[in-house]
Amino acid sequence: MEKYEKIRVVGRGAYGTVHLCRKNTDNKLVIIKQIPVEQMTKEERQAAINEVKVLSMLDHPNIIEYYENFLEDKALMIVMEYAEGGTLFEYLQQKGNNLLEEEEILHLFVQTLLALHHVHAKQILHRDLKTQNILLNKQRNVVKIGDFGISKVLSSKSKAYTVVGTPCYISPELCEGKPYNQKSDIWALGCVLYELSSLKRAFEAANLPALVLKIMRGTFSPISEEYSENLRILILSMLHLDPNKRPTISQIMAEPIVINSLMDLYTDIGKVAVPAKVQRPLSGLPTSSRHRGRLYSAKSSYKGSASNIVLDSSGGLPKPQALSTIYCWGNGLQSPVKLPVSHSDTQVIEVSTGRTQKAGVTKNGRLIIWEVSSVGNNTTLPGSVEQQIPTFVARFLEGQSGVTIKHVSCGDLFTACLTDRGILMTYGSGANGCLGHGTFHDVSQAKIVEELLGFEVILVSCGTSHVIAITNDHEVFSWGRGDNGRLGLDTTESHKSPQPVIIPDPYQARSVHCGVDCSIIVTVDGTLLVCGNNRHNKLGLDDNGKTPRQVDEVHIFTSVVSEPLRQLHIKSVAIGTSHTAVVTDKGECYTFGSNQFGQLGHGVVGQNRQMGKVLFPEGTKILDVACGDTYTVAIGSEGEVFSWGKAARGRLGRSEETNHLPIQVDFGDDEPFIVTSVSCSHVNTLLATKPLSSPDCD
Known part of the structure; x- marks a missing residue:
């Protein structure tokens, strides 16, 4: 910990303590999760190792960034990005009864969607997606998914049989003891979208049996009529009782209401101010020096050069030399x-x-x-001894x-x-x-x-x-x-x-x-x-x-x-x-x-x-x-x-x-x-x- 200065404890969980710290070299604020390992059971130790493994596999602007891990004082220290805006749950609680604009709902939702798409592309199930695990930047306009402590690293067709996650967000198939797969994460994402739209959870009850009954019935209050019919339909599709009828992430992205928000996200957050006069990169080169967006010089036109370029037999445009x-x-x-x-x-x-x-x-x-290939392999004539x-x-x-x-x-x-x-x-x-x-x-x-x-x-x-x-x-x-x-x-x-x-x-x-x-x-x-x-x-x-x-x-x-x-x-x-x-x-x-x-x-x-x-x-x-x-x-x-x-x-x-x-x-x-x-x-x-x-x- 000599590289970091502890500022305060910001949370405590089942496996350890979360500290807000400052990095001594650049005064950058970071979060360090301290997980004691000496007294852990084998399962708890595996969960800690799994979180490090999962975090190190992920690299996305809407996912909390992992920096490093180390052992100190018989505890595993996981260093990760600090989100100053707190959790999405806290943000929604502060709203009271003032509903969010649909534009803001979709702006926060599509970022969560993109983050989950990256997680699933890495063959990982989050298994505990909820507003408490969705963090925000200081301006509260950028989403950061965190807390991968019980995530499961799987292939796209693998299934996890362990019942995990916060009860309010668990899917009907989990209530029945069926395998957990990506569609269970889609259910949790639907619960998050409902919460963004209504400022309350889709499924709540006084006790666990009553909660399970509500989830199994799939009954929840409709969202406000001031929102569009497309938003209501999207929520209903993600909270379908049959996991096979829930949309995939790709199908959700293809919905017109989501496509528009994705476009707005990329053109707003991703936009770059361009000076009034910018010379086009290739405009100063002779026409013969431009080919399919690659730059060639006399030096790179010879076989064996660093760019692996050779001249074709006619002495014309250079062609790449095969690397293998x-x-x-x-x-x-x-x-x-x-x-x-x-x-x-x-x-x-x-x-x-x-x-x-x-x-x-x-x-x-x-x-x-x-x-x-099954195409183009014509059989030889009868009696032919020529090798095919x-x-x-x-x-x-x-x-x-x-x-x-x-x-x-x-x-x-x-x-x-x-x-x-x-x-x-x-x-x-x-x-x-x-x-x-x-x-x-x-x-x-x-x-x-x-x-x-x-x-x-x-x-x-x-x-x-x-x-x-x-x-x-x-x-x-x-x-x-x-x-x-x-x-x-x-x-x-x-x-x-x-x-x-x-x-x-x-x-x-x-x-x-x-x-x-x-x-x-x-x-x-x-x-x-x-x-x-x-x-x-x-x-x-x-x-x-x-x-x-x-x-x-x-x-x-x-x-x-x-x-x-x-x-x-x-x-x-x-x-x-x-x-x-x-x-x-x-x-x-x-x-x-x-x-x-x-x-x-x-x-x-x-x-x-x-x-x-x-x-x-x-x-x-x-x-x-x-x-x-x-x-x-x-x-x-x-x-x-x-x-x-x-x-x-x-x-x-x-x-x-x-x-x-x-x-x-x-x-x-x-x-x-x-x-x-x-x-x-x-x-x-x-x-x-x-x-x-x-x-x-x-």
Whole structure:
């Protein structure tokens, strides 16, 4: 608290005390919520953590701004914006019986609407929207929503079953014990609009049973006749007993009475005084220098410049150089095929592929998905042996508005993605409980794994039918199918929600890698911890020393035994169906497991359960590696891409037969590039590259 000076206590709540403080550096007034954590129950502690998490996710002019949090005197301190105008409830109380003008009602309402739209776009339910939690600025013309202590971070289709919120604002479905969703927030917003119009609550009673009865009947006094019929209809629609018949936020925004107020809001609050004479930004430039609103100079017209601009073949207008190229091969594609990206300035920094999915993460935090188009894929003539190349289309993940994705991993018909706030979301097939939602239900849009909301997840890996995640505190959780002990839980049982995994001392998990029936953790010190099926010694659990010993499977994470694996400092790992590859801190690649098709790259074929180093051209350093079912792909530090193993169905990215040593993949006449990410599934490979001339290349 040395940065702040306490002025006075402005409120006390169930979880703590609210102080008005002054920041010493600039004398700015702030609110600090002091929440004692030492004596809290687990649920209370989770509520405090949740408020910080929710506040840090929100950034909107009509939402109380979050500044920071810190621990002091065994209490959590949450620093946030101070609204000098007090609460909307206090403002309405001061009005007595003097009703607000309809223009002012709508002015305050649309700001609340915009704030709630931002909250829902972040996949959050407020769950306690009321006039006491709506704050005002000093002039009392700007709304600020606050108090997110019991908010719930959810996806757009998730539901919360906990009955929360102030009784006067709870919806009929909550009174019946039904799930809470966004339509319950709409009901509360309708209660707020009614209160703005009548200066009293829509539903009030002497006791809770009587209040519930009123809410269930949906009976309330009509608003004053001096207000428009459109306002009355809007209130009635938001307070409909059937949540399915209440409008969505988008539908409310589309109402003419609301559109007009939104326009007034943007042209009033958002207006900027413009000097009488302002030179247009492009007016001083020659016509040839202006193109689609972008500025070009002679310097930016050359390939490799900071703006990634190249001249077209005719020497005319410059065109942007693609920041990323995505290649795919295998599963019938005999050579690398370029996948489309949405725009030339889309830069893909990571890719992952599953049985059917192809996904990537862009630099600006969007999840891009590639699918085979059903349009334009004409079948070949009967008897033709010509390869039919499918047409791929790229699209961004739906329902991701306002969420920044930083990591993605694809399993068998399901996908997990991680936000920059450490929140894990999954979607796709719910078989084996792989989605971690506590059910086996399929989910079409990304839904938050609620069991992990109290943790900051930093990495997730999807196997064929199980998932493992790591938090910033090196905690490990696993769920999904448990055969062979692949979850590391000392059991073969399956789990449909995340379970904590015990990691042997003194190891700390750095990264995790899931295979078909096993899992591998790379520790902070570069050691491998493994669990699951050790078929063909693909986990390195065989003791090949003086007294050889073979291990079939282990059900808890165990350090590797086989030499020289246990002596190496491992940087990254890839697991195939029956073999494994690792990259060391020296840029060397070692492989072990099944070698039936030469997928180990040792130049021979055989099943001897031994491991060895893969030989590449002299001077080659390997940065990353990926394994499919019977093949392997490795990435060199100079942008080289090598593959080896079984060549059927284009696994190796070329039409040659199976080879037992690394051979470089040919990408045609494309410009030199570096690889940003590589991923292999059962029979296909996905590769993301960026040009050497990219401004952030070394």
